Amino acid sequence: MKNEGLNRRQFLCHSGKALAGVVVASSGVVSLVFPATGWSAPLAVLDEHESKTLLHMTRLLYPHDAVEDKFYAVVVKALDTDASTAEDKAQQLKEGVKNLDKLANGNWRELSTDKRNTMLKNIEGTAFFEQVRSKCITGIYNNKELWPHFGYEGASAKHGGYINRGFNDLDWLPEPPEEASPKAR
Amino acid sequence: MANIDFNDNTAVVIIGSGAGGGTLANELCQKGIKVVLLEAGKHLSIADFVNDEWPSFSQLAWLDKRTTSGNWRVAKDFPNLPAWICKTVGGTTTHWAGASLRIQDHEFRAETHYGKIDGANLIDWPITLNDLEPYYARAEDKMGVTRTNGIPGLPGNNNFKVMYAGAKKLGYKEVHTGRMAINSRPRDGRAACQQIGFCFQGCKSGAKWSTLYTEIPAAEATGQLDLRSESHVLQIKHDATGKVSGVLYADKDGAQHLQQARIVCVAGNSIESPRLLLNSASSLYPDGLANSSGQVGRNYMRHTTGSVYATFEKPVHMYRGTTMAGIIADENRHDTRRGFAGGYEMETLSLGLPFMAAFLDPGSSGKKFSDALEDYAHMAGMWIVGEDMPQENNRVTLHATEKDQHGQPVPNVHFDDHKNDIAMRNHAYQQGKLVYEAAGAKTVLETPPYPSTHNLGTNRMSAKAGDGVCNGFGQTHDIKNLFISDGSQFTTGAAENPTLTIVTLAIRQADYIAAEMNNKNI
Numbered sequence: 001m002k003n004e005g006l007n008r009r010q011f012l013c014h015s016g017k018a019l020a021g022v023v024v025a026s027s028g029v030v031s032l033v034f035p036a037t038g039w040s041a042p043l044a045v046l047d048e049h050e051s052k053t054l055l056h057m058t059r060l061l062y063p064h065d066a067v068e069d070k071f072y073a074v075v076v077k078a079l080d081t082d083a084s085t086a087e088d089k090a091q092q093l094k095e096g097v098k099n100l101d102k103l104a105n106g107n108w109r110e111l112s113t114d115k116r117n118t119m120l121k122n123i124e125g126t127a128f129f130e131q132v133r134s135k136c137i138t139g140i141y142n143n144k145e146l147w148p149h150f151g152y153e154g155a156s157a158k159h160g161g162y163i164n165r166g167f168n169d170l171d172w173l174p175e176p177p178e179e180a181s182p183k184a185r
Numbered sequence: 186m187a188n189i190d191f192n193d194n195t196a197v198v199i200i201g202s203g204a205g206g207g208t209l210a211n212e213l214c215q216k217g218i219k220v221v222l223l224e225a226g227k228h229l230s231i232a233d234f235v236n237d238e239w240p241s242f243s244q245l246a247w248l249d250k251r252t253t254s255g256n257w258r259v260a261k262d263f264p265n266l267p268a269w270i271c272k273t274v275g276g277t278t279t280h281w282a283g284a285s286l287r288i289q290d291h292e293f294r295a296e297t298h299y300g301k302i303d304g305a306n307l308i309d310w311p312i313t314l315n316d317l318e319p320y321y322a323r324a325e326d327k328m329g330v331t332r333t334n335g336i337p338g339l340p341g342n343n344n345f346k347v348m349y350a351g352a353k354k355l356g357y358k359e360v361h362t363g364r365m366a367i368n369s370r371p372r373d374g375r376a377a378c379q380q381i382g383f384c385f386q387g388c389k390s391g392a393k394w395s396t397l398y399t400e401i402p403a404a405e406a407t408g409q410l411d412l413r414s415e416s417h418v419l420q421i422k423h424d425a426t427g428k429v430s431g432v433l434y435a436d437k438d439g440a441q442h443l444q445q446a447r448i449v450c451v452a453g454n455s456i457e458s459p460r461l462l463l464n465s466a467s468s469l470y471p472d473g474l475a476n477s478s479g480q481v482g483r484n485y486m487r488h489t490t491g492s493v494y495a496t497f498e499k500p501v502h503m504y505r506g507t508t509m510a511g512i513i514a515d516e517n518r519h520d521t522r523r524g525f526a527g528g529y530e531m532e533t534l535s536l537g538l539p540f541m542a543a544f545l546d547p548g549s550s551g552k553k554f555s556d557a558l559e560d561y562a563h564m565a566g567m568w569i570v571g572e573d574m575p576q577e578n579n580r581v582t583l584h585a586t587e588k589d590q591h592g593q594p595v596p597n598v599h600f601d602d603h604k605n606d607i608a609m610r611n612h613a614y615q616q617g618k619l620v621y622e623a624a625g626a627k628t629v630l631e632t633p634p635y636p637s638t639h640n641l642g643t644n645r646m647s648a649k650a651g652d653g654v655c656n657g658f659g660q661t662h663d664i665k666n667l668f669i670s671d672g673s674q675f676t677t678g679a680a681e682n683p684t685l686t687i688v689t690l691a692i693r694q695a696d697y698i699a700a701e702m703n704n705k706n707i
Contacts, residue, residue: 062554063555124550136550138239141538141543142239152537152538157236157389161378167380167506168506170502173347173624176345181341
């Protein structure tokens with residue numbers, strides 16, 4: 001594997017600043033680079049065009065405007081890592097990107113958002129689409145660094161649960177009567 | 186703990202340590218009966234549980250290969266995960282939510298009350314609520330069910346507050362924090378609920394009843410129990426007279442052992458239990474054990490389920506606190522004016538963000554989906570659990586070619602929704618939507634059924650031997666020293682979460698087995 005350069009925690013810890021993710025190629029190595037953080041993730045399998053296309057695709061599949069590109073780049077990196085040990089997965093990604101460009105009669109990324117979404121809809125259910133989509137589900141929503149964005153607090157037992165931390169703090173509806181909802185003991 | 190010799194043919198061998206097997210083991214041990222308890226999964230402790238959905242799933246879930254077929258959506262979205270049940274000491278009582286409801290009188294007599302329904306293989310249970318009432322009382326006391334035995338209800342969490350407000354506006358009457366086998370105050374050496382919120386991932390406070398830290402240690406304390414974890418049963422063996430004589434199992438290293446037995450009780454949940462009977466076919470029993478009726482593996486039920494999630498202007502934080510401590514029980518009646526037979530419960534439910542993404546609308550993507558998750562902290566949720574129809578062709582069979590790690594055919598789970606199931610689900614979706622709209626919902630989302638947690642019916646009880654696999658005590662019609670001790674003995678599904686009834690039947694079965702052993706009948 002050629003991706004030892006990835007340090008995911010380091011990559012994610014700079015989540016405070018708004019940064020544009022970029023893909024650069026240098027001396028034949030393609031990397032996901034976020035210059036302000038000094039961080040880059042070399043890719044093993046995907047070339048510059050493929051990784052840029054997949055970055056656009058992941059954001060279109062699960063759009064969260066306030067979530068920075070680099071979190072979507074984590075998904076691309078994960079796809080690349082999987083592909084680095086499975087030739088069929090690598091081929092599927094490469095063919096999938098080619099197919100999008102073919103549908104676009106050029107560079108798919110340069111189409112309008114509406115047109116790109118329509119084309120994604122057209123390939124929904126294909127193995128390529130599922131490969132990227134399912135990786136987004138874990139890559140985005142199981143990324144602990146992103147949980148605060150969604151208001152999910154994660155593990156609670158180590159904090160004593162929510163018994164004293166707001167399990168019943170909702171105050172915009174009437175309180176249920178005690179026979180329906182006894183007081184905590 | 187006892188150390189029972191492989192050649193000792195005087196013990197009761199129980200396969201599976203969950204609600205049925207774990208309870209039965211303890212009840213028998215308390216009577217001085219020797220038990221070998223075989224569990225395919227590892228022996229974990231509360232300290233091992235993790236408040237993290239995917240790692241916990243890898244830790245607890247039964248992930249051996251299974252296949253699916255039929256028109257249920259699970260077969261499309263999760264083709265190798267028909268069920269979300271557990272492979273660990275304590276079985277699915279590590280994962281269950283704790284809802285503990287008695288099956289209603291009319292539900293035990295489904296055929297009588299519902300009449301003939303096309304495509305449904307309905308019969309009445311060979312037992313009635315009246316038969317079970319004293320055992321339900323013992324189960325509720327054992328498990329510490331709230332709102333029984335003077336035990337207060339749990340305090341409602343934010344998710345319950347939303348359900349309550351909407352339900353009351355809609356005119357529902359029976360709405361409360363449920364009958365839950367989760368301590369609302371310390372009881373039976375276990376702590377009170379800390380409102381942790383990861384009920385499905387193994388209760389870190391031990392407030393939720395699980396055989397892992399109640400029945401099994403109690404059984405061990407008698408000196409009668411020989412618990413063997415990571416012991417995966419491959420076949421049940423019988424003697425020349427046709428009585429079962431022992432079980433063949435693989436230990437954690439794959440080494441196979443033959444444990445002799447006086448009695449064998451199968452409690453591997455409704456997929457593994459029929460699979461084991463089918464995999465035990467012999468020249469005497471070519472169709473599998475206890476299968477002269479051809480009903481082993483058939484009538485697979487999984488409850489008519491679905492979820493309704495809604496988003497609100499203001500925060501809810503539904504994931505905080507006890508996952509399922511909230512119920513609307515008004516729809517659990519049999520009232521065909523609604524367009525279907527049987528009834529359903531609505532119960533609070535939440536998933537953490539990782540599982541919400543995986544289960545909200547499997548396979549979906551795009552702005553609508555993302556917007557819903559963007560509102561995760563403002564979301565409330567409920568689960569629908571209703572009676573589904575037993576159908577002969579909804580069944581567990583052995584796969585023709587696929588084998589598991591021990592070389593045994595894997596189970597295929599086939600399920601087609603019955604039109605009664607669909608009508609009920611649609612009604613429940615609509616009522617759930619009305620509940621949340623009454624509470625001020627912005628958007629309401631219908632979530633399809635998850636992989637099944639309530640797997641039932643595949644070795645069902647019947648009065649007539651030709652209609653099912655076992656009698657009202659779970660004793661198989663064909664082989665008198667072979668028992669079914671899990672939810673697979675359910676004749677029909679009823680609307681209620683099944684664990685309380687599984688425990689109740691195990692207590693009753695233990696009394697029966699002890700009496701029959703005393704009388705030298707088995």
